[in-house]
Amino acid sequence: MKQRRTFSLLRRLKSFQYAGTGVWRAVKTQHNLWIHLVAAALVIYAGFFFHITRIEWMIVLVAIGGVLSAELFNTAIELIVDMVSPEHHRMAGAAKDVAAGAVLIFAIASVLIGLLVFLPYLYDYYEINC
Secondary structure, eight states, X not given: OOOOOOOOHHHHHHHHHHHHHHHHHHHHHOHHHHHHHHHHHHHHHHHHHHTOOHHHHXXXXXXXXXXXXXXXXXXXXXXXXXXXXXXXXXXXHHHHHXXXXXXXXXXXXXXXXXXXXXXXXXXXXXXXXO
């Protein structure tokens, strides 16, 4: 029977360090993640500029977090597939395509959320200033 380890604050802190290392590694190596990060920065700027509501902030931040998380999962899947199948294999390619498709679906949904949140503000802004 496996013995349970006791709680250790140091181990918990170490797990945050590992997670941060993983995020940083993805930021350094994944060009698509950079695109998502730039888009997220622009959306956050727009949120402050238009003074979106608290509920709109929650929705926008969930969308941003979802896209970034999906991209990190996609990266992890690609790394694992490349490790276990270094030569080209049809199923390995399919796994990578499906993971990328998940990112695409979340990104499209997030764009639609962005349009629903920001179009009324853009309409009001241009109606007042033009």
